[in-house]
Amino acid sequence: MSQDDFEASEEAHRNDPGVLRDAEDHLNPLWVERLRMLIAAAETETIAELVEPLHASDMGDVLEALDKEDRLRLIALLGERFDFSALTEVDETVRDEVMDNLSNAEIARGVSGLDSDDAVYILEDIEGADREEILAQMPAFERLSLKRSLDFPEESAGRRMQTDFIAIPPFWTVGQTIDYLRSEKDLPDEFYQIYVVDPSYTVLGILPLDKLLRSQRTVRVETLMNTNFIQVSAEEDQEEAARDFERYDLVEVPVVDANKRLVGVLTIDDIVDVIQEEASEDIRRMAGVGDEEISDKVTGAVRSRATWLFINMITATLASVVIGFFDATIEQMVALAVLMPIVAAMGGNAGTQTMTITVRALAMRELDSFKLRRLITREIVVGLINGLIFAVLIGIITAVRFANPSLGVVIALAIVVNFLFAGSAGVLIPIAFNKAKIDPAVASSTFVMTITDVVGFFAFLLLAGLWFGLF
């Protein structure tokens, strides 16, 4: 269905309300408008026909496009026909709104139909008593497996894993395995490999489906399986698991508990989300917008940004105090006030460049001891060279602008000094934070900017004061 929509959207007119997405892959406003009218008219049957064929991800986008009232109304109209998997595809703010409006019984019923990883994703945001009540209303087998997942730490492999998998003993033959798959009704919806386990559920090997299909019926699976495989611990952070997927091009890995027993599998589709989230998190943290999402309310956004702005206020005040030391100097030569922001801004930019390269390399675990040493040297050298280039440029511009060659020399010297500090701080501060187990993406930029501001103002005003004998 999504394919039909997809194909159609490429050719169709933008004015066709039957098309879900326009050529740029955005939701078609006409489609959404039509749905909105159907919701207002409470045309439940027509709505169900329209949304039931949608992929969870498309339905998620539709939910996000509706305003709160229409969204809740839509879900109420659909009732049991609403597929909860769409809730795994919306921003947290939207999900919370929807969940707040559903009874625990409704949630229990909706979640029961989901894959275990999707169910955990929804339940992990629900607090204590409510969560217990929801779990209590679910079938025993599902309840136990969800509880086990929820017992693992937040953002761990155990939380993201799917607890449905196929495990077989090593002495089975290919024929036995295929016969089992043909006769067994209760298999996962989709699977890419079969796990060969001993009686205690320790993984002995992995059997990709293509290997099974290429082999004769009489071959025993233990002679076919890969014994050379990656497995992740359920306690492990999802980011670490993601790195294994990236590094070794994996599609599915077994997840084991503390006793090395197979408890679930992680699949690449969940990991793609993790990779995407982690990258966005780095970008947002460097800019001081925390874990904000675009659906967050005004109050949430104000709060998440105020912390950063508050820290920045202290930093800016500090820089201002440094300038204050030189007020008498500035009074004698106002050109200094006119020029000093240039020194600070250039240093700030150079520092941010170095810092960004370093923070990203740390996040991707690219910096082993060899690359680390090279990076530090390179950044300081790059800082010096760019410092010299822009010192000359800005020195000349200043000398001409103020018809004062000495002022050009002073600003040039200050820029070289500030670029050197910018390069060193930009590479060393994130590394130091990383060593101290503080996320370098969050903390580095304030520190680097403070240094480039303070050093920029101080170096320029001090050098000017000395050169022109203003003290």
Added chain:
Amino acid sequence: MSQDDFEASEEAHRNDPGVLRDAEDHLNPLWVERLRMLIAAAETETIAELVEPLHASDMGDVLEALDKEDRLRLIALLGERFDFSALTEVDETVRDEVMDNLSNAEIARGVSGLDSDDAVYILEDIEGADREEILAQMPAFERLSLKRSLDFPEESAGRRMQTDFIAIPPFWTVGQTIDYLRSEKDLPDEFYQIYVVDPSYTVLGILPLDKLLRSQRTVRVETLMNTNFIQVSAEEDQEEAARDFERYDLVEVPVVDANKRLVGVLTIDDIVDVIQEEASEDIRRMAGVGDEEISDKVTGAVRSRATWLFINMITATLASVVIGFFDATIEQMVALAVLMPIVAAMGGNAGTQTMTITVRALAMRELDSFKLRRLITREIVVGLINGLIFAVLIGIITAVRFANPSLGVVIALAIVVNFLFAGSAGVLIPIAFNKAKIDPAVASSTFVMTITDVVGFFAFLLLAGLWFGLF
């Protein structure tokens, strides 16, 4: 093998040179040191035993850890035993160095052994005549398929696709298909699904291996296949293909040419790299470090950053000219010079926050027309609220610090004005660039910073001049 290393690394002592990676997943310096000594002693056999079992990705990290001389020596020592797939896992600078040092005949031989997507990845960086010469030395079938991939645009799905896949006719039964897989020797190394095609190679449906395995031998594949599938055009940008994978949780998709004929398949492992690259690109572009990698030489880094610094120089000079208009005002009240960087810095931060949220949402295609309108309103409101909060705070601090309540009022007013501009510019500028098909990650931050600097200085100095009658 990687698994053995991996498992072992978790328990082993850091001082064991037999372990490839330490507990933090970084390369073990002792392991690398040992390899370096073996290279110096030209112990080819021992080296081969050490590196041949490594996963391409681990071998890539080892190549990056060595310095240039050792790296080239290692590849020369290994000769035909060097697995070129490691070259797909290193930074471009390192790959270029290695390729420059190999003859075209050596490259042709090395690339022949690779999967088609890996071969294309290596060959696409090699220019005209050399590439032709290399292709000419390869087996005809491989040459044709590589040429076809290389004819597609850079960063297209056609460049990233694997040209090895399994296609069968719709009238085959499950039994026939399995028998074919068992007898055919020339199958792809790994595959997750089988493509059901008509005689012109139009894809009729997709058969995931699990479905094949669950079905009785007599069932015809056309009754089993998914007819509701995504296919991507070979001309399509890899980023767009990546979005399909993310949105619809895909593992492999068929790639079709302009005539809708199946020409290859895209697999999730390549897409994971695309997602990772695109996210890093956004981060780097926002900070003005272009497409720099941590292995880039000093000259490369100086060049890639100088453009940004040059633009920033013009911006900073512009802001400085604005201050220059008010030199007489500053001369009468030096406190203005001491305070003005606070107004600019706070506005710059608020603008960057809004801009980051907007740029990221645009990159992830999260902004349909509904969310866009909401985001614009939200950002301007958030700017206003945070502006008021920090106006009051900084106003009070200033009034106390300079024992001058009027100065507090003036700076507070300037901050509110600047936050309003910051919020509006932060959201509207990236959206405008995006509409104009200019990458908002590259261009937005200079513009936003210019606006917050200029507006900050101008508003503060103008208001102060008016309030205190300094003009």
